[in-house]
Amino acid sequence: MLRSSSLVSTRLHRALTVAALVGATVLMVPHGAYASDIWANTATQATPIPSGIVTVPLNISQSMHIVVGLAPHNKAQLDTLVAAISTPGNAQFGQVITPQQFLATYAPTATDVSAVENYLSSLGFTNITVSGNNLAVSADGSAQVVESAFNTKLVSFNLGGRHVFANTQPAQVPLSLASIVSVVVGLQNVGVMGTxxxxxxxxxxxxxxxxxxxxxxxxxxxxxxxxxxxxxxxxxxxxxxxxxxxxxxxxxxxxxxxxxxxxxxxxxxxxxxxxxxxxxxxxxxxxxxxxxxxxxxxxxxxxxxxxxxxxxxxxxxxxxxxxxxxxxxxxxxxxxxxxxxxxxxxxxxxxxxxxxxxxxxxxxxxxxxxxxxxxxxxxxxxxxxxxxxxxxxxxxxxxxxxxxxxxxxxxxxxxxxxxxxxxxxxxxxxxxxxxxxxxxxxxxxxxxxxxxxxxxxxxxxxxxxxxxxxxxxxxxxxxxxxxxxxxxxxxxxxxxxxxxxxxxxxxxxxxxxxxxxxxxxxxxxxxxxxxxxxxxxxxxxxxxxxxxxxxxxxxxxxxxxxxxxxxxx
The missing domain is CATH 3.40.50.200 (Peptidase S8/S53 domain)
Known part of the structure; x- marks a missing residue:
């Protein structure tokens, strides 16, 4: 695996360049104002399913809760800030910021958030909420709506005694949202954390x-x-x-x-x-x-x-x-x-x-x-x-x-x-x-x-x-x-x-x-x-x-x- 020699923004860079590595898939987006001939990859990739596992399409009416992640602004500047304010001997040591300062400098803009909210609403998602830092937009929708919104396929199967679901294709968004949306979380429940x-x-x-x-x-x-x-x-x-x-x-x-x-x-x-x-x-x-x-x-x-x-x-x-x-x-x-x-x-x-x-x-x-x-x-x-x-x-x-x-x-x-x-x-x-x-x-x-x-x-x-x-x-x-x-x-x-x-x-x-x-x-x-x-x-x-x-x-x-x-x- 190739890795950047710089430690600044490495993880974000890896995730946000998944689209470039995989390549955009050319498909029609059948959603009115969002109609385009190009879908853009997010950093959410297909869930690997062990060989021999029998899968069936997820029930299209199953309710799902998803979280859409928005790309921050000035990420490299944020990385530098955290290192500076946390390092003894640095002139900025101890000069922490407030949530309001984070929102003003590093968060997605209100325009970015509105674009995502409007997209989700237009497809029928409900209970749409935005985190205080504008980095996450949560919503509820059926499996059918989720598949349509993110151009993916959802399947269900049994794994280790659990009945689970997962996406077999990467999550994608219309090209108009490509610079705003970084990930879509909630497309699988295989990886639930344990105590x-x-x-x-x-x-x-x-x-x-x-x-x-x-x-x-x-x-x-x-x-x-x-x-x-x-x-x-x-x-x-x-x-x-x-x-x-x-x-x-x-x-x-x-x-x-x-x-x-x-x-x-x-x-x-x-x-x-x-x-x-x-x-x-x-x-x-x-x-x-x-x-x-x-x-x-x-x-x-x-x-x-x-x-x-x-x-x-x-x-x-x-x-x-x-x-x-x-x-x-x-x-x-x-x-x-x-x-x-x-x-x-x-x-x-x-x-x-x-x-x-x-x-x-x-x-x-x-x-x-x-x-x-x-x-x-x-x-x-x-x-x-x-x-x-x-x-x-x-x-x-x-x-x-x-x-x-x-x-x-x-x-x-x-x-x-x-x-x-x-x-x-x-x-x-x-x-x-x-x-x-x-x-x-x-x-x-x-x-x-x-x-x-x-x-x-x-x-x-x-x-x-x-x-x-x-x-x-x-x-x-x-x-x-x-x-x-x-x-x-x-x-x-x-x-x-x-x-x-x-x-x-x-x-x-x-x-x-x-x-x-x-x-x-x-x-x-x-x-x-x-x-x-x-x-x-x-x-x-x-x-x-x-x-x-x-x-x-x-x-x-x-x-x-x-x-x-x-x-x-």
Missing amino acids: QLALPQNPLTTPAYSGPQFQTAYDAGGTPAGSNTTIGIVTEGDITQVPLDLRQYEQEFNLPQVPYQVVPVGLQTTDTSGLDEWDLDSQSSSGMAGNLQKIVFYNAGSLADAALIPAFERIVGDNQVKAVNMSFGGCESLEYLSGAMLMEDLAFEQGAAEGITFFAASGDGGASCQVLANAGEPVVLSAVEYPAASEYVVAVGGTSLLTNAGYTYNSEIAWISGGGGNSLWESPGPWTNGVIPPTGSTCGLRGVPDIAMDADPNIAPADVVVNGQDIGVGGTSLASPLAVGSWARMETAHNNCEGFAAPILYTTFGQPFGTAAVDFHDIVLGDNFLYAATPGWDFTTGLGSFDISAINAALPTPVCAATTTSKKK
């Missing part, structure tokens, strides 16, 4: 760690609690029980009651299958933080991309949180082919420009995609998961935590099932240069993870209240909220003026490849089947795990405007 949660093999005999015990293990005592910092957690389904379990957890471990807010995004469901995940996320993040100003649950309709994208857009549009937890993931190649990667990366990058850090679990499939493997038993080696693979996300891998009497830190080894490896589609941020292996950084490959925290359900699971009962839970679903809670403490300690964490961590603490990161616990034992933990950054534990007090003491303090500080509180 990264693992349970102990012997739950009755495996002791579990409370939030205060994790605080001791990761040396949080020298930093204040995260009481002035608001975090977000992306959830789905019916989460009515989650605050109740959080209150019980707080009572059990003598923790303050953290205020919370539920922000429904999209059509809500009665699904409660993810209750243990959302309990883990909220209790572990707040337990590690010691306290929080607020938890905001951004509750999507499902873990499908067409439901998650509006949630990500809402987070960056609200701009009221400093850190966001995402304890889910999917095979990155499916995310790339569907076009969802392009849209979600833009949302995460806007968050970085606003000083928001998205954290994501790197997966529980070792050096493989969890959807294609049982945890620790890789089927496809060197496959990573998304959104952890995004350049604008902090990917959190897993360790096996060992403590002394009194829960003080002893050591960690790489958790055998912790996700890690090279991305096939994402480029590394320039802040990783010289820290990650040259085979990755110089070839335009994003290395995963960035950091790691405890994830082993059989050595050090978290004590989590689920439906009123205490259970032990692990996985990188634990590692990610532990990292979020740690970062919330550091944000509170620095007046909520630290921005996107990845560049700050790499440039402040990262050392030349092969040398341990300063103030991190460097993990040098264990592996994830393909990659071994080594001195310095590695493909299973990244920079290592937080020594919270040491890292907090060494963090640079950017100049933070009073208006920004008050808004974040």
Whole structure:
């Protein structure tokens, strides 16, 4: 695969040039004012269907929810801005922007949005809504309308016990929209994301760690609690029980009651299958933080991309949180082919420009995609998961935590099932240069993870209240909220003026490849089947795990405007 030597706008360039690589298909567009003899490719490609799978045309009356992604303006300028404001020592360090400033400089214009709205409306789509940053237009329509609008074919089939649908042809739009529309998401549900949660093999005999015990293990005592910092957690389904379990957890471990807010995004469901995940996320993040100003649950309709994208857009549009937890993931190649990667990366990058850090679990499939493997038993080696693979996300891998009497830190080894490896589609941020292996950084490959925290359900699971009962839970679903809670403490300690964490961590603490990161616990034992933990950054534990007090003491303090500080509180 040919890759640009420049890291600026690489992913966007790859996606937006799919049409040029594939070639425009010459077909009639039978839609009145949009009539043309040319369709233009978007970045949404055909979904690969395994050989031997029997498919049938999707019922033309089936209702579908799609999200049309619009191309941003001044993308290269945005890339440069994010790197500048997130890099200690840069004159722009800490000068984050507002959603209004993003809209004025980097978003599609109102004229662009109207063109897409009018096109969808003319074909019979309903419930047409536009994201606050103009990058996404969501709509509902039948399968027949979707096929007609995007010149594609939809089929249904059974896969792994699920009845799914997918597009067998790339999504296209009329040539008049070619410079406006970049992707169409929602044409397949094969790649629905899954949570990264693992349970102990012997739950009755495996002791579990409370939030205060994790605080001791990761040396949080020298930093204040995260009481002035608001975090977000992306959830789905019916989460009515989650605050109740959080209150019980707080009572059990003598923790303050953290205020919370539920922000429904999209059509809500009665699904409660993810209750243990959302309990883990909220209790572990707040337990590690010691306290929080607020938890905001951004509750999507499902873990499908067409439901998650509006949630990500809402987070960056609200701009009221400093850190966001995402304890889910999917095979990155499916995310790339569907076009969802392009849209979600833009949302995460806007968050970085606003000083928001998205954290994501790197997966529980070792050096493989969890959807294609049982945890620790890789089927496809060197496959990573998304959104952890995004350049604008902090990917959190897993360790096996060992403590002394009194829960003080002893050591960690790489958790055998912790996700890690090279991305096939994402480029590394320039802040990783010289820290990650040259085979990755110089070839335009994003290395995963960035950091790691405890994830082993059989050595050090978290004590989590689920439906009123205490259970032990692990996985990188634990590692990610532990990292979020740690970062919330550091944000509170620095007046909520630290921005996107990845560049700050790499440039402040990262050392030349092969040398341990300063103030991190460097993990040098264990592996994830393909990659071994080594001195310095590695493909299973990244920079290592937080020594919270040491890292907090060494963090640079950017100049933070009073208006920004008050808004974040």
